[in-house]
Amino acid sequence: MQxxxxxxxxxxxxxxxxxxxxxxxxxxxxxxxxxxxxxYSVYNFQFIHLYKHIFLMPARPKIKLTLSSADKMVExxxxxxxxxxxxxxxxxxxxxxxxxxxxxxxxxxxDSFGPRGSIxxxxxxxxxxxxxxxxLNKVPHVFNYPAAITPENAEAHYTNATRMLRYxxxxxxxxxxxxxxxxxxTAKGNTNGLGVWFMPFILGIVFIPIVVSVFKARKI
Numbered sequence: 001m002q003x004x005x006x007x008x009x010x011x012x013x014x015x016x017x018x019x020x021x022x023x024x025x026x027x028x029x030x031x032x033x034x035x036x037x038x039x040y041s042v043y044n045f046q047f048i049h050l051y052k053h054i055f056l057m058p059a060r061p062k063i064k065l066t067l068s069s070a071d072k073m074v075e076x077x078x079x080x081x082x083x084x085x086x087x088x089x090x091x092x093x094x095x096x097x098x099x100x101x102x103x104x105x106x107x108x109x110x111d112s113f114g115p116r117g118s119i120x121x122x123x124x125x126x127x128x129x130x131x132x133x134x135x136l137n138k139v140p141h142v143f144n145y146p147a148a149i150t151p152e153n154a155e156a157h158y159t160n161a162t163r164m165l166r167y168x169x170x171x172x173x174x175x176x177x178x179x180x181x182x183x184x185x186t187a188k189g190n191t192n193g194l195g196v197w198f199m200p201f202i203l204g205i206v207f208i209p210i211v212v213s214v215f216k217a218r219k220i
Contacts, residue, residue: 062141102183107193129172137165141154145157175205182194
């Protein structure tokens, strides 16, 4: 009943935006309203899904997982790489020229430039994502799983899911270290951008842990 009320509210607000689009006298600005409408519809769908997932899903067992030696090694490696990321950014700041590349296009070529202090955006974003994933890894009972979670299979599913996030944290650290390094090299004129290999590299280090985790989860 609560989910139906949330859905009804979402439909009413969606109709409101739709009516605003149809009745708007500003024909030249019509392109902005559909974008707003679509954006709101996406947020509405995400809100309903989150509401259903958190408040209406069956209670799942909460288990304190025991990390294996390999898990501890990967976790500690992530913190080590975060430190390396910041040290590399600080070193880059003092060795780069005043103007550095701050954006690369799809082919890996620098197409936007800014002050060298912009280099600290990369470790800041990397650390933020790392921290959020670390917090998320403490509540595996709220994750989505391909099978129903029971007291019998909960530990196996939670261990597999948290291990996947742990490897993703490691991958994110590597990704941002590579970004800082090639930003520095490009700024110094030692290389011409990231190279065409960078996009396959990103896809590989991000999606391989996910694919492996999903494959293992279906075997549990």
